[in-house]
Amino acid sequence: MTRPGPSKIHALAMPLALDSGQVLEGAEIAYETYGELNADKSNAILLCHALTGDQYVASNHPITGKPGWWERMVGPGKPIDTDRFHVICANVIGSCMGSTGPASIAPDGKPYAMRFPVITIRDMVRGLVALLDGLGIEKLHAVVGGSMGGMQTLSLAANWPDRAQRVLVLASTARHSAQNIAFHELGRQAIMADPNWQDGDYYGADAKPDNGLAVARMAAHITYLSEEGLTEKFGRRLQDRDAKSFGFEADFQVESYLRYQGSGFTQRFDANSYLYITRAMDYFDLAEEFSDGPGGGKLADAFAGTTARFCLVSFDTDWLYPTAESRHVVHALNATSAKVSFVELSANAGHDSFLLPHDQLDRVVRGFVE
């Protein structure tokens, strides 16, 4: 995999001690920034990206050439206004857009592949905090994230409570449910069942596990959309034909769309990174981190004594991380007397709604980060 893009690279000053007990040596973090950092370094906003996201928030993706994933939210005069704020977005460790991950070269000169340590959401945030340290940013104006980015945002707020004044969490959860884990396991099994996966040692091989990765992406993509949204967007409409083919081509538009999503994804993402990042998400249970053992803990304990302001946003058709998950976080914050606001927005696009045009969302984000 060619090292992507023109991102800035921060080499961590210290080895990264991971939740697994392992230590990641010589890790690098690739990041993008938008807008100027002010003199007292008080106007920084850290954006945390989702599972298959990256640091290209508001600039073209170096592989696909497509606009950044949150162009509509981040830029001059936009809700996260780069005329006022210095926006930082870093590729998480474990990913494949320049930060150290399974495709990176290990100290022995070969790619890590499955020798890369299993990481957690908190480990990702350890990397982000190390980056902030490196940049000399003591306290963020805000930390913002949707989906897995919201998990990082919550993890930062809980584990580094002095590092952010405002915490904005969109379409996310404080723990992965059994159904969330099930969908991810399905994706992992699809990848690992692909003979080209080769126990992860496919770097430099003629073929990558693209088929398995495409199936994993298709499964995930279904969870990002609502039943209503799919019906409105595709219904049972046929693709470039007037009648069913009575064959196994993509007769329906929704089939064609899914195939396109699956195959397009393999151009820009590393299958092993998909395994590691989904694993990190499945392991995420913020309450458990503040307890004595697996499955225990009170989420309120994660936020004890926090002075940050929180805002949680959910979408009524998001069945991946439904409103109840956001409300669960809000209740925990209420129990600690934290400053928290919460809004459930109506949108028919399901989980993906946080990435799509939504005037009310814009107003909420703009108002909260001001």
Place this chain on the structure above:
Amino acid sequence: MTRPGPSKIHALAMPLALDSGQVLEGAEIAYETYGELNADKSNAILLCHALTGDQYVASNHPITGKPGWWERMVGPGKPIDTDRFHVICANVIGSCMGSTGPASIAPDGKPYAMRFPVITIRDMVRGLVALLDGLGIEKLHAVVGGSMGGMQTLSLAANWPDRAQRVLVLASTARHSAQNIAFHELGRQAIMADPNWQDGDYYGADAKPDNGLAVARMAAHITYLSEEGLTEKFGRRLQDRDAKSFGFEADFQVESYLRYQGSGFTQRFDANSYLYITRAMDYFDLAEEFSDGPGGGKLADAFAGTTARFCLVSFDTDWLYPTAESRHVVHALNATSAKVSFVELSANAGHDSFLLPHDQLDRVVRGFVE
């Protein structure tokens, strides 16, 4: 694939003219019966099975040795009482438990594989009606089916309105939604991405596309269960361990369960049958069958002039075929002044609820078929 079981085999007297325009010659239907047929052949109940179901309703499965899939509902003194009724359940064409399907030997002496014609739900019912003709059963006391069995049940009621006095449809739909199609397409892509699939020509080969089929089954299985049911059954509980492994083993119970479901399924089901049957379900749009072209039609037209009594049952946590789909059928039946009753039952197991113990369901079924 060894021809399974001790089922009765009915060789169709006539070639089967299919919706595709193709003709299936020499088709056979494998079926089981329970209870005695009375002298005037008026006590027959046809049960229609689901996607991966079969004719072994109330007798052990010949491959797995497990009890029949609806033992709790069908038998002496049970809601569908075999002391009173003659229950017939036939393997649908396209399947792999004895009825003609892609694994069957074509007239040229080789397995059909992907040369098997693409079939529809109505084609399956054509096979069932031919079986009834062969058995000399003019009018069913009732036709009953859940999930894909419910589609067949609706198709029989619409296309052969004189053949059934009572029509009982559980957890089903009159058309496959975009989301339904998406999940099936995901499964098909998983199978067809498996190198052992070999364009369907794997019969007699050393290896079958078991990995792909297992992934397809895992995906489907998630849709059969509710988020609530998964949380109650598994939550985030670990499997045979006290702590996360920080690896890619099945740490969570839900992962272990899914892997088991996936691999177990490959022992008893043919991958090509999975392709054909999911395709038939995706093609299902009962209103369209009574219209001039793709996507059109009023569902009420499918039931015009019916004299049968209908009963629709949905489950509140079924997100595969949610209550709205049953209600859509009920409204169409109301519009034709058909006799119809409808109940949404509360159950936390999602789509699978129709197969699981449920006292209210038992009472509804018993009361309706009496």
